[in-house]
Amino acid sequence: MIDYALYFTQFGQTPVFLWMRPILTVVITIVLSICIKSLEDKAKWQLKKQ
Amino acid sequence: MSTLRSRNICFDMLKGLACIAVVFMHCEFPGTIGIAVQCVTRWSVPLFFAVSGYFFRKNEPEECIRKAKHVLNIILWALSFYVIFTTIEHILIGDLMNYIRSEVTVVNILALLLFNGQVYVAGHLWFLFALLYVYLFYALMIKHGLTKYNKQICVILFCCHFILAYGGYLTGHALPAGFYRNWLFDGMPSFLLGILFYASQKHGHIALKPAVLIWGGFVLAMLERAILGRDFSIHMGSIVTLCGMIMWAKENRPIGYTGTLLSKIGGLSQRMYTSFTLQCIR
Numbered sequence: 001m002i003d004y005a006l007y008f009t010q011f012g013q014t015p016v017f018l019w020m021r022p023i024l025t026v027v028i029t030i031v032l033s034i035c036i037k038s039l040e041d042k043a044k045w046q047l048k049k050q
Numbered sequence: 051m052s053t054l055r056s057r058n059i060c061f062d063m064l065k066g067l068a069c070i071a072v073v074f075m076h077c078e079f080p081g082t083i084g085i086a087v088q089c090v091t092r093w094s095v096p097l098f099f100a101v102s103g104y105f106f107r108k109n110e111p112e113e114c115i116r117k118a119k120h121v122l123n124i125i126l127w128a129l130s131f132y133v134i135f136t137t138i139e140h141i142l143i144g145d146l147m148n149y150i151r152s153e154v155t156v157v158n159i160l161a162l163l164l165f166n167g168q169v170y171v172a173g174h175l176w177f178l179f180a181l182l183y184v185y186l187f188y189a190l191m192i193k194h195g196l197t198k199y200n201k202q203i204c205v206i207l208f209c210c211h212f213i214l215a216y217g218g219y220l221t222g223h224a225l226p227a228g229f230y231r232n233w234l235f236d237g238m239p240s241f242l243l244g245i246l247f248y249a250s251q252k253h254g255h256i257a258l259k260p261a262v263l264i265w266g267g268f269v270l271a272m273l274e275r276a277i278l279g280r281d282f283s284i285h286m287g288s289i290v291t292l293c294g295m296i297m298w299a300k301e302n303r304p305i306g307y308t309g310t311l312l313s314k315i316g317g318l319s320q321r322m323y324t325s326f327t328l329q330c331i332r
Contacts, residue, residue, distance in 0.1 A: 015080070018079075018080040019079060019080065021077060022073060022074050022078065022079055026073045026074070029069075029322050029325055030318065030322065032321070032322075032325035033318040033322045033325050034318065034321075036321040036324070036325060037318055037321050040321075
């Protein structure tokens with residue numbers, strides 16, 4: 001996804017990006033996981049409420 | 051007494067560290083550093099199997115089935131999502147039919163059923179299939195009274211893994227990774243290792259210092275990589291590191307701020323696994 005997003009930009013083709021890519025992937029993975037977890041928690045809370 | 055029963059946060063921290071290691075393993079840094087990082091992060095996938103084994107407390111087939119059902123539930127959700135995602139991706143690329151023809155083959159389906167190989171969706175989901183098989187196989191082991199041979203089975207399966215991986219490569223008959231990176235030769239021995247470590251905790255057998263094993267394993271893994279000249283799914287050094295890490299986690303020492311942060315990441319491991327796969331699809 002990161003590759004797709006940045007492939008067509010100049011930044012996506014620089015050596016700096018190659019070093020940033022794994023770190024960016026970790027950060028995005030954590031952020032996505034937090035989002036999924038909060039969505040799950042919200043759904044569970046809604047179910048409990050019902 | 052309360053400290054004995056409280057949650058061992060060190061295992062959460064290890065899981066957090068393993069999550070990051072898995073990302074670095076698949077999304078490499080460039081050059082030699084990337085190779086070195088890949089070598090020293092190969093303990094991460096076996097760690098998840100080992101942690102599953104370590105926290106497998108009820109030695110009953112019903113417990114295995116319960117856990118297998120839970121894993122199956124995750125597989126179905128993840129598969130549904132990724133089948134849709136992959137289909138849309140290949141429609142956009144414009145090669146859907148070619149992709150289906152190349153992916154959905156009898157060989158690939160057999161590889162999925164036997165070795166947790168890849169069919170249609172990202173191969174990273176192999177871990178879930180492997181864990182499912184591990185629970186089912188362990189249920190059979192319990193049923194047939196084979197759990198008293200856990201140690202022997204663990205050693206034999208790890209030996210088989212390295213004979214197939216290294217032996218095949220060194221004799222000029224390198225096998226596809228699926229032959230050794232699967233539920234039987236990767237997942238099962240790691241799972242049993244976790245069970246054995248928990249049993250050793252109960253009986254109080256601790257001999258070596260964890261730090262020696264962890265760092266020694268890193269060095270060994272890099273030596274293996276340098277000597278063999280190629281990457282394998284796990285190195286012998288990875289198993290040494292894994293043992294050191296579990297031994298360290300068992301001691302449940304204070305882990306500081308960074309450790310607490312990592313343990314919070316470890317708590318997200320299941321979601322990280324599913325969302326990371328999303329990013330790995332190319």
